[in-house]
Amino acid sequence: MRPTRILTVDDSASMRALLLHALTTQGFEVEQAEDGQQAFEWLATNEVDVVITDINMPRLDGFGLIEQLRETARHADRPILVLTTESSDEKKRRARDAGATGWIVKPFDAEKLATAVRRVAH
Amino acid sequence: MNGIDIQAIFFDECEESLQAAEAGLDACKAGTQDSETINAIFRAVHSIKGGAGAFGYEALASYTHVFENLLGDVREGTVPVTSDLVDMLLLALDSLRDHVEAVRGGTAAPDDAAIKARLAEAHENVGKGGDTVAAAPAPAAAPAAVDMDDLDALLDDLLGPDPAPAASEARAEDSAGQAEDWALYVCPQAGAMDNGSEPLLWLRELVELGGACVKCDESVLPQIDELDPNEGYLAWTFTMPGSVEREKVADIFDFVGEQCLVLYGAEALNPPARARRVAAPEAKAPPAATAATATVSTKPAAAAPTPAPAAPAAQSIRIDLGKLDQLIDGVGELVIAQAMLAQRLSNEGLAHFEELAMLEGLVRDIQERAMAFRAQPISSVFSRVPRLLRELATSTGKHVKLVVAGETTELDKTVIERLSEPLTHLIRNAVDHGIESPEDRRAAGKDAEGTLTLSAEQRAGRIVIRIGDDGAGINREKVLAKAIEKGIVDPELHNLSDEEIDNLIFAPGFSTAAQVSSISGRGVGMDVVRQNVKELGGRITIESRPGQGTDFVLALPLTLAISDGMIVQVGDQSLVIPLTHVVESLSPTETEIKGMGRNIRMLNVRGQFLPIVPLRQLTGGTSPEEGLEQGVLVVVETERCGQAALLVDAIIDQRQFVIKSLDTHYRSVDGVAGATILGNGRVALIVDVDRLVLDLSKRPHAAAEAA
Numbered sequence: 082m083r084p085t086r087i088l089t090v091d092d093s094a095s096m097r098a099l100l101l102h103a104l105t106t107q108g109f110e111v112e113q114a115e116d117g118q119q120a121f122e123w124l125a126t127n128e129v130d131v132v133i134t135d136i137n138m139p140r141l142d143g144f145g146l147i148e149q150l151r152e153t154a155r156h157a158d159r160p161i162l163v164l165t166t167e168s169s170d171e172k173k174r175r176a177r178d179a180g181a182t183g184w185i186v187k188p189f190d191a192e193k194l195a196t197a198v199r200r201v202a203h
Numbered sequence: 204m205n206g207i208d209i210q211a212i213f214f215d216e217c218e219e220s221l222q223a224a225e226a227g228l229d230a231c232k233a234g235t236q237d238s239e240t241i242n243a244i245f246r247a248v249h250s251i252k253g254g255a256g257a258f259g260y261e262a263l264a265s266y267t268h269v270f271e272n273l274l275g276d277v278r279e280g281t282v283p284v285t286s287d288l289v290d291m292l293l294l295a296l297d298s299l300r301d302h303v304e305a306v307r308g309g310t311a312a313p314d315d316a317a318i319k320a321r322l323a324e325a326h327e328n329v330g331k332g333g334d335t336v337a338a339a340p341a342p343a344a345a346p347a348a349v350d351m352d353d354l355d356a357l358l359d360d361l362l363g364p365d366p367a368p369a370a371s372e373a374r375a376e377d378s379a380g381q382a383e384d385w386a387l388y389v390c391p392q393a394g395a396m397d398n399g400s401e402p403l404l405w406l407r408e409l410v411e412l413g414g415a416c417v418k419c420d421e422s423v424l425p426q427i428d429e430l431d432p433n434e435g436y437l438a439w440t441f442t443m444p445g446s447v448e449r450e451k452v453a454d455i456f457d458f459v460g461e462q463c464l465v466l467y468g469a470e471a472l473n474p475p476a477r478a479r480r481v482a483a484p485e486a487k488a489p490p491a492a493t494a495a496t497a498t499v500s501t502k503p504a505a506a507a508p509t510p511a512p513a514a515p516a517a518q519s520i521r522i523d524l525g526k527l528d529q530l531i532d533g534v535g536e537l538v539i540a541q542a543m544l545a546q547r548l549s550n551e552g553l554a555h556f557e558e559l560a561m562l563e564g565l566v567r568d569i570q571e572r573a574m575a576f577r578a579q580p581i582s583s584v585f586s587r588v589p590r591l592l593r594e595l596a597t598s599t600g601k602h603v604k605l606v607v608a609g610e611t612t613e614l615d616k617t618v619i620e621r622l623s624e625p626l627t628h629l630i631r632n633a634v635d636h637g638i639e640s641p642e643d644r645r646a647a648g649k650d651a652e653g654t655l656t657l658s659a660e661q662r663a664g665r666i667v668i669r670i671g672d673d674g675a676g677i678n679r680e681k682v683l684a685k686a687i688e689k690g691i692v693d694p695e696l697h698n699l700s701d702e703e704i705d706n707l708i709f710a711p712g713f714s715t716a717a718q719v720s721s722i723s724g725r726g727v728g729m730d731v732v733r734q735n736v737k738e739l740g741g742r743i744t745i746e747s748r749p750g751q752g753t754d755f756v757l758a759l760p761l762t763l764a765i766s767d768g769m770i771v772q773v774g775d776q777s778l779v780i781p782l783t784h785v786v787e788s789l790s791p792t793e794t795e796i797k798g799m800g801r802n803i804r805m806l807n808v809r810g811q812f813l814p815i816v817p818l819r820q821l822t823g824g825t826s827p828e829e830g831l832e833q834g835v836l837v838v839v840e841t842e843r844c845g846q847a848a849l850l851v852d853a854i855i856d857q858r859q860f861v862i863k864s865l866d867t868h869y870r871s872v873d874g875v876a877g878a879t880i881l882g883n884g885r886v887a888l889i890v891d892v893d894r895l896v897l898d899l900s901k902r903p904h905a906a907a908e909a910a
Binding site for chain 2: 099181
């Protein structure tokens with residue numbers, strides 16, 4: 082079976098490195114983008130199974146990215162997880178309203194990530 | 204990539220974040236308080252918090268959490284940006300920097316109780332009670348625990364509109380029969396498939412947990428022509444093994460929230476009656492869902508122009524510094540090899556062919572680009588100055604305004620790193636000794652607040668950094684008196700120029716006792732500052748105007764790896780004189796040379812007399828008397844002894860050279876700064892001009908006699 086392919090979007094290099102490490106350890110294939118704008122442009126011509134995005138980013142934040150992706154035919158039903166340290170209900174409702182499929186609360190471990198990805202990967 | 208590497212990235216990033224936050228707060232202080240600025244500050248602290256949590260740095264994570272809470276309020280506009288607030292945030296940032304340093308150095312976390320309490324207080328004053336658990340100044344509360352609390356609360360919330368009874372009931376049943384199977388009812392409603400959710404995956408997960416589907420309710424399933432694929436028509440009842448905890452199942456439905464009805468235990472066996480929803484716009488979700496699908500096919504066209512044709516993001520890649528240095532060393536060797544090839548061909552009479560010129564052009568190009576890899580903007584050093592000035596303001600009571608120019612000027616990473624210490628010392632000195640007390644300043648008709656000017660620019664292949672204050676200037680009488688008292692200057696010598704007196708502050712032993720204050724008196728004198736700068740291949744000079752202020756000017760090389768040098772012939776040896784020292788070269792006539800004492804001769808350059816230093820003594824050659832008129836004099840500028848004239852036999856060439864340390868390959872030799880390999884493959888010594896001239900001026904007779 083083809084490994085699940087994931088795009089991670091985070092402006093923090095250490096977070097990208099952590100995600101890359103944790104996800105590849107779990108057998109996922111990983112692509113990375115540094116902010117919402119870069120991710121959106123990349124996704125215009127590329128396919129992934131799941132998108133994992135940070136919320137606070139320069140240029141285009143995570144919610145903005147999701148809103149834009151949901152308006153495209155290609156990614157309208159794409160599973161998208163948001164990374165959040167802000168685990169308040171209000172933030173999660175906002176994530177769901179913005180079109181997120183689910184969330185991963187930081188700090189995360191490889192196990193937690195993999196569970197979340199498998200829960201949404203079609 | 205392992206954990207250590209990732210942590211190293213994290214610390215780099217912390218540094219960037221701290222600088223971004225500081226720049227943002229400085230902008231706030233200067234009056235720029237737009238959302239972009241505030242957001243950048245928030246993001247910087249948020250990013251550190253994220254990494255701290257990921258790496259398990261609890262004190263750092265806990266501190267950033269409190270810090271971020273307040274910044275969140277500022278971002279929301281619930282806390283106004285006042286000057287007091289910005290000052291407090293700057294203090295909080297200083298403390299954050301200490302936190303990061305402590306984590307990086309593996310030392311104990313700084314005492315942050317006071318500032319944390321202030322941040323928490325400011326946050327709580329907003330009056331929204333929801334987040335007080337996190338904001339409470341409880342240093343012991345680990346951030347992970349805080350997040351888990353929130354998560355639990357969230358899970359409870361997601362269990363359904365009436366979660367508490369269901370959960371407690373479930374637990375009651377659990378305690379009654381330990382491994383008893385229990386029932387679960389799952390009914391995805393319209394909207395459960397929004398946002399890319401796939402209910403099938405949840406059912407699969409239930410099966411993986413050992414659940415068995417005992418019933419599928421298809422009672423509301425319409426005819427195929429009425430079927431809306433985005434609507435939820437089916438409901439399932441599962442029997443879950445007693446060993447499976449309810450929380451684990453609830454977790455599966457975490458993301459879907461209210462859009463999937465999940466019932467546990469007894470409730471699951473009596474689900475609410477379901478009605479056909481075919482013509483049921485009463486539920487708010489379905490129309491929204493259909494609307495979304497209806498527009499999907501048409502939206503792409505509209506969405507296409509959305510990706511703003513913003514400037515393409517600068518892409519970057521992180522490279523291990525060691526690898527980069529290897530490359531740059533390699534390029535240095537390439538430069539030498541190219542020179543050797545050119546020389547060999549020239550010896551064979553083949554110097555002028557096109558390919559060689561092309562190669563030379565390419566090598567120079569590659570070299571310049573390789574050098575640029577190591578270049579960094581000096582802003583990374585300058586940006587630490589505001590904090591320093593704040594600390595100095597607290598300890599000295601002198602408030603100093605900072606004016607910065609040219610912070611985008613780039614120079615070598617190593618130079619930048621090693622610049623920080625001398626720069627800090629010079630700034631401390633400027634504030635401590637240069638800038639007067641507010642009272643004195645007012646008396647002198649100046650603004651009570653002093654001004655420190657920092658500027659950097661690239662000029663003639665060097666980087667010139669200027670640290671200027673608008674203080675009283677150097678008190679030359681006092682300096683001279685102290686230098687005499689300390690035995691640095693011969694009391695008989697009264698005709699020192701202003702410049703020479705200013706330079707006395709660099710003399711070893713001059714500044715240590717004078718700086719009794721806690722600010723500058725850190726055991727390092729100005730002589731160490733000059734030594735630091737010299738080790739970087741740079742020079743430091745003073746421009747002081749009484750009553751108006753003092754400028755320290757640092758001239759630094761663009762890179763440390765490769766320098767420009769003048770290759771000279773002395774006897775049968777080639778020597779290299781670093782070009783940074785060379786002022787001019789000339790062939791002396793007899794009348795321009797005057798004897799002084801027994802062995803010293805001076806060169807008259809346009810009325811100024813410079814001591815002549817025969818380089819032959821360095822190479823163990825014969826008497827300097829020989830070949831004076833046939834020789835060439837190279838006038839050099841030195842750190843401590845002004846100008847001098849080096850006597851050589853001939854000037855051969857001027858070219859770039861790679862410095863090889865004699866210490867590592869042979870041993871340290873006085874008067875020799877290192878060695879390099881020439882184009883012809885021979886080794887040439889690089890002259891330590893400062894040392895050589897200094898030795899001569901200290902022991903003029905001995906030096907001359909030894910020659």
